[in-house]
Amino acid sequence: MSSLPETRTIVVEVLRYQPDKAETPYLEKFDVPFTDDMSVLQGLQYIKDHFDGSLTFRWSCRMAICGSCGVMIDGVPSLGCKTFMRDYYPKGFRVEALAHFPIERDLVVDASDFIDKLPRIEPWIEPKLKKPLEQGEYLQTPAQLEQFESFSHCINCMLCYAACPQYGLDQKFLGPGLTALAHRYKADSRDGEHPARDELIHSTEGVWNCTAVGYCSEVCPKHVDPANAVNQNKTASALGWFARVIPGGRR
Amino acid sequence: MTVRKPYVRSMEGWWNRVPFFRRYMAREVTAFFVAVYGLVMLAGLVRLSQGQAAFEGWLAQLRGGWSIALHVVLLLVFMYHTYSWFEIMPKTMPPVVIGGRKLAPGTITGLGLAAAAAASTLVLVIAWVLAR
DSSP states (O other): OOOOOOOEEEEEEEEEOOTTTOSSOEEEEEEEEEOTTOBHHHHHHHHHHHTOTTOOOOOOOSSSSSOOOEEEETTEEEEGGGSBGGGGTTTOEEEEOOTTSOEEETTEEOOHHHHHHGGGGOOSOOBSSOOOGGGOOOOOOHHHHHTTGGGGGOOOOOHHHHHOHHHHHOTTSOOHHHHHHHHHHHTOTTBOOOHHHHHHHTSTTTGGGOOOOOHHHHHOTTOOOHHHHHHHHHHHHHHHHHHHHSTTOOO | OOOOOOBOOOOTTGGGSSHHHHHHHHHHHHHHHHHHHHHHHHHHHHHHHTOHHHHHHHHHHHTSHHHHHHHHHHHHHHHHHHHHHHHHHHHHSOOOEETTEEOOHHHHHHHHHHHHHHHHHHHHHHHHHHHO
16 A cells, blocks of 8 residues: 655745735745645645635646746746755745746736747748649758757747846847747758848847857756857857958858 | 736846856956956067067066966966856857767867867977977
8 A cells, every 4th residue: 555645844935926916026935735746836836726816827738848837946947847846845945937027917927028029030931942732841851950950849938038137138139049949940951031030130139139148058948058049140140240241252 | 907017127136146147257257367468468568569678577577476476366267267168168059960969068068178278288388398
């Protein structure tokens, strides 16, 4: 006969923001009983179910696929579903809304800036050579796939934005995640001309706004390495500039 | 209908929030020390243009206690600068594919550090040969 899992209690501190009740955010502590298999997201759900139904947070899949439950856990951008309460016992931990985004309510941020920027990178393939359907698929070699595959794993959780102080200081910056997504298409051998995307990437709002902190890649739950995407495009951007100013260069 | 009043948090003291940011700031500040050493070298060049006596005066100043202390500090800072430089290098490069596999970040950093050590040794050997 198997015994029931051991239940312990941990102090969870949550940064609350209820715009209709208080002008500024405030901290609230909860004693949350947990078992070893319980994620931080489950801790928040426990609080909502047993202590305060008004606690507001986003979540959906519970398995690090949907990218909805991004929060700051002890100041580190993390997915609530992929972080376990046992790792913070007995000290406890603090949960806050994702940094660098305006707080809408409690742990929910206003992601409009990210959403508005998304279509600007033209995240779709414009085939280099348009061919009729009966001519079959656009084929790729494994080496061509390797060029962009890891950058296609992004789940839009925005942890990298919460990790990027440059984005926090200058909201004009396109930011790590969207640059990685733009690179995913740029590095795809099937993709053709995207002048508007290229101009955005090579502008000061684009890769040149990055100061190479590199924390974005550290916190990415899908190992996308946005810092690499940004910096590969700095090189491409600089080479493109030289090619234009040097007589006899390309273009 | 609930009130919408998105709250924007301050960025004050951001660089001290996580150890990663502190390491980043340390890496950036080492560039300042590189500039300091550049100025020391530049001073030598100016003194050289002013003739032999001026240049030898500069050399004598380099041998002074404060100068040695400064150079010890600069050496330590440069070592951290070199390490931090090659630590970030894998993030700044396109993927290097050898035999169908991507080169691991650790390998790239290791190769960079080895190259830096080899270059420093070469410069030391050349300086030692010239000084004999």
